[in-house]
Amino acid sequence: MNADLQWPKYAGPTDLSAIEAVPLAARGLPASTYALLVRAAATWPDRTALTVLPDAARWREAEQRTFAGLLGDVHRYANLLHEIGIRRRDAVALMSPNTAELVPATLAAQLAGIAAPLNGGLSHQHLAQLLRRSGARVLVTAGPELSPAVWETAHALAQDGHVDSLLVLRPTGAAEPAPDLPSLPGIRVGYLGKLAAGQDSAVFIGEPPRPEDLAAFFPTGGTTGAPKLAAHTHAIEIADAWTLAANSLLDDNATLFAALPLFHVNALVVTLLTPLFRGQATVWAGPLGYRDVPLYGEFWKIVEHHRIATMSAVPTVYAVLAQCPVDADISSLRFAMVGASPLPAAVRENFQARTGITLVEGYGLTEATCASARSFPDAPRPGSVGQRLPYQRMKTVRVREDGTWEDLPPGHTGVLAISGPAVFPGYVTGQDEHGHVLDGLGKLVDGWLDTGDLARLDPDGFVYLAGRAKDLIIRGGHNIDPAIVEDALLAHPAVTAAGAVGRPDAHSGEVPVAYVTLAPGSTVAEQDLADWARDQVPEPAAAPKTVTVFDALPLTDLGKPYKPALRADATRRELTEALAGLPGVLDVDAEIDDGSVIAVVRTSGDADEPAVKAVLGRYAIDWRLAGAS
Known part of the structure; x- marks a missing residue:
């Protein structure tokens, strides 16, 4: 590596443009x-x-x-x-x-x-x-x-x-x-x-x-x-x-x-x-x-x-x-x-x-190698996870119903997309005579990586996360970032972890509910936690309808929060209550298929299926009926 090109000054956010004035290919990596x-x-x-x-x-x-x-x-x-x-x-x-x-x-x-x-x-x-x-x-x-x-x-x-x-x-x-x-x-x-x-x-x-x-x-x-x-x-x-x-x-x-x-x-x-x-x-x-x-x-x-x-x-x-x-x-x-x-x-x-x-936040994901944004201890930007790294490009987009993207201007919240030298070539889906077969599986669009994260960008390239796109709670057309609810509950001295999801609702499409774990020895009541969150969240629509205490929140095998399991539990609880009293309804379960929740209602032979279907039809969810086993 050329010593003059090896280590540019990179101590603060204003150094980014000078670094990028030299093409990455010229640095002799x-x-x-x-x-x-x-x-x-x-x-x-x-x-x-x-x-x-x-x-x-x-x-x-x-x-x-x-x-x-x-x-x-x-x-x-x-x-x-x-x-x-x-x-x-x-x-x-x-x-x-x-x-x-x-x-x-x-x-x-x-x-x-x-x-x-x-x-x-x-x-x-x-x-x-x-x-x-x-x-x-x-x-x-x-x-x-x-x-x-x-x-x-x-x-x-x-x-x-x-x-x-x-x-x-x-x-x-x-x-x-x-x-x-x-x-x-x-x-x-x-x-x-x-x-x-x-x-x-x-x-x-x-x-x-x-x-x-x-x-x-x-x-x-x-x-x-x-x-x-x-x-x-x-x-x-x-x-x-x-x-x-x-x-x-x-x-x-x-x-x-x-x-x-x-x-x-x-x-x-x-x-x-x-x-x-x-x-x-x-x-x-x-x-x-x-x-x-x-x-x-x-x-x-x-x-x-x-x-x-x-x-x-x-x-x-x-x-x-x-x-x-x-x-x-x-x-x-x-x-x-x-x-x-x-x-x-x-x-x-x-x-x-x-x-x-000083704690310095960063942001990244495996599909962009590791790191895509970094903060600076001497130049804090409260609420940001950092400025984009050199040579990585970022934008926020609105994903239309047909799957195409609409680029958003700085300051507007949308799905964060990244391009540049750290974006991965795809997921391994198999092998053929030429080697491993790679596929973006919908995450790569014209060289841009759909991160699945909601964010906004400021003019200096700093990233402000706003939750996961799939985790967004939409209450009557109003978008609610689950992090708002989770942050409110995490501020309670007894709460050690929190997860907020949307529960199906016949009137609003979905409403926020939350799940928490408590510090050992804590005995705070679920309703008291719901009252606490209601007083803490910045907008009334984000107040969780319920707060449920779990011994441990569900995780993926890689140790990351697993929101589908919480959505499944919320769906099961809502439909169990909605179908209570209907003849022939034995129980309600919820299955997870590739991250999506499907309600499963088990009925007996004397069930009034039209009535059951009428109740289920009030919700914007996937469901199926199953006979008694």
Whole structure:
């Protein structure tokens, strides 16, 4: 990379136009994630690249790798994959909590073929579906020492014939002899480190990837619960990581903290690829990441010891850290990044008041590689999730009934659309003789990505989110952002999570209702919560008709809020009440089909079907009748 073009000034929102005055193609970015690593190893061979903690309790016993050492491991692992038969169009699945071996294994999979990270917490059915779709026959997986549950899942997938090879990872810093692994007929099973020990660490024996080659397949949570597989090329991962690395607020000596799992794009792009551009060090938490409870009691000491400059986490992490006494010198922590879900104002205020550290919001999605907007700690825009990143274009559109788009001017709320060098080429829908088949599945329109998020843009390119398009509650033609209701309830001291959806209504089409979880020991009544929300929401139409307390709100297999399940519950409750007293109505259920809710009314032989249909006809919902089972 040309030194004059490498790092433009990028410290505030006014720098964007000067950055974009130079075309991205003129900046000489590396051709692939492998080329990026080679460049880092040549520039800073002896500098520490990775510090991996075995777990929070033993954070002082970390394992380290230099940039040159990381490249050597990647070469060994990639050469083993090549020897097994992995080529450029072959996917390698990786299913493991974070460990020192997983980082180079992920980069090696992108070098030899295509990395396909999997969340080991997904159902067996979904994992098998993703393996089939990716075509991966090699699975890099946690072993019995590292994660017994993931190992059991991997073993079962192999037994069912979904993979041909299990390459097993050990815990960080494992000193005891590795336990024997079971043999499986026709399946290669062995420890990755041992199998790769004899491979060449100096060079990759295969063909290196090109910018347009596929680099990774990432499961996306979506709104239906069934993950899709988003394809990334090397070019889009490099482009997105460079725009983050260009941050002038962090110098080459900055150290990042990473605790999100590597099946998440944030972990790959923000805390693995981005530091490679600047030779920055990354401290990786143990396999449980932010779910490791002892981490919070040690966190500020870890920040002081490693001189952490920045970190990335979700709002719930900062809510917990705000309650942890600052018992160390954390002056190195320049700012903390937050994203993935809306940041409640109370969390921001508490964290910043307790720590003095600014929370910087960002916005992104897997289909746009990872990050698409960033904020600036010294130039806050209240209510915004940040300014669009360089070279990414954004607009808001109104989607007409025929599916065509109408562009909206700045300041108008519509569906947020993104174009530019980070937009993905499509979802993996299958394979043919030419390789993987990619399809935008309606999300790509003339090079623009339909994010599914409602937003408005200001003239400076700052994004103000207004909820999910599919989650919008439309009450008698009046649009209600569910976040208004959720924010009101989250302001209640007893509420720990909230989800608002539309409940079918015979007069208004739908009305807002809410579901919440409470802090342990709280006994606040549902009606009291509804009264609280009514007093807090900015408009009467948004006041929830009911508030229902759940032990836990439904999530997708990828851990994202699953609104269809709440809409299904609201539909069932409304129709059960509306049909009460009609003869022959046995019960009401609600099914979810690709994110849509279908009411199912079960009736007996003496049901008055015309009367039942007349009631159902009052609602703008899909429904069907079912006989008694």
